[in-house]
Amino acid sequence: MAKKGKISGKEKVDIRTLMKFVEIFCKENHNGERDPFSFRLYDIKEIEKREISLCPDCTKLLTYGLTMRLKCPHDPKPMCKKCETQCYKGDYKEKIREIMKFSGMYMIKHGRVDMLYHYLR
Numbered sequence: 234m235a236k237k238g239k240i241s242g243k244e245k246v247d248i249r250t251l252m253k254f255v256e257i258f259c260k261e262n263h264n265g266e267r268d269p270f271s272f273r274l275y276d277i278k279e280i281e282k283r284e285i286s287l288c289p290d291c292t293k294l295l296t297y298g299l300t301m302r303l304k305c306p307h308d309p310k311p312m313c314k315k316c317e318t319q320c321y322k323g324d325y326k327e328k329i330r331e332i333m334k335f336s337g338m339y340m341i342k343h344g345r346v347d348m349l350y351h352y353l354r
């Protein structure tokens with residue numbers, strides 16, 4: 234993928250946000266085994282400066298989400314729900330919506346509105 238290593242500031246923010254949302258959701262909802270997350274198209278540690286651990290299901294979802302984000306054909310990227318491309322399909326769409334809702338509430342309760350602000354901008 235041509236974009237590897239050349240990620241824009243906005244992409245970085247979106248990727249970090251997505252990772253954080255999925256991480257919170259997984260930590261609060263899934264008790265199974267978790268493995269450090271790695272993403273073949275981009276070095277996660279370069280963005281996040283730490284490792285995040287996810288269960289197999291969340292790993293799959295986050296991989297999908299990050300892939301879709303990096304493949305987004307629109308520049309600047311519109312808000313996903315207002316976008317005509319609708320790259321999240323079926324189960325993924327439902328799941329990511331659930332995660333956004335859960336982790337969004339979690340952040341409000343824990344005073345992390347700054348993260349939320351980034352996402353809604």
Ligand SMILES: [Zn+2]
Pocket residue numbers: 258259260263287288289290291292
């Ligand atoms: Zn999980």
